Amino acid sequence: MSRPQPVSGQVTFEFVQRKPENVSAAGDFAPVKGCVRLLGRGAVLRLFAEGNCLAGPMRATWRVEAVRAAWFGEFIERPSRSK
Numbered sequence: 001m002s003r004p005q006p007v008s009g010q011v012t013f014e015f016v017q018r019k020p021e022n023v024s025a026a027g028d029f030a031p032v033k034g035c036v037r038l039l040g041r042g043a044v045l046r047l048f049a050e051g052n053c054l055a056g057p058m059r060a061t062w063r064v065e066a067v068r069a070a071w072f073g074e075f076i077e078r079p080s081r082s083k
Contacts, residue, residue, distance in 0.1 A: 011038045015051055031055050043068060 015032035019025060034051025045068040052061045 012036070013038075017054060040068075043070065 013036045015034045015036070017031045017033060019029040019031075031054040032051040033054055034049065036047065036049040039046045039048070047064070047066045049065075050061075050063040053059050
């Protein structure tokens with residue numbers, strides 16, 4: 001897996017291979033090589049993630065593509081209009 005190149009209009013986050021000392025995590029930390037890319041905003045948000053787990057007996061490689069879906073009872077506050 002290669003290092004992700006910046007793409008216009010996308011926000012990219014890299015997974016870490018070592019947990020920073022000053023960060024606590026609930027559960028077990030799994031070192032991963034890979035990235036998450038977010039595209040869009042609000043109701044049209046899309047997520048693309050791929051990674052390679054670097055620890056454990058099954059060093060899995062995975063890819064996830066997801067889109068945001070509204071759910072019953074969702075509340076999104078509209079920006080107030082300035083007068």
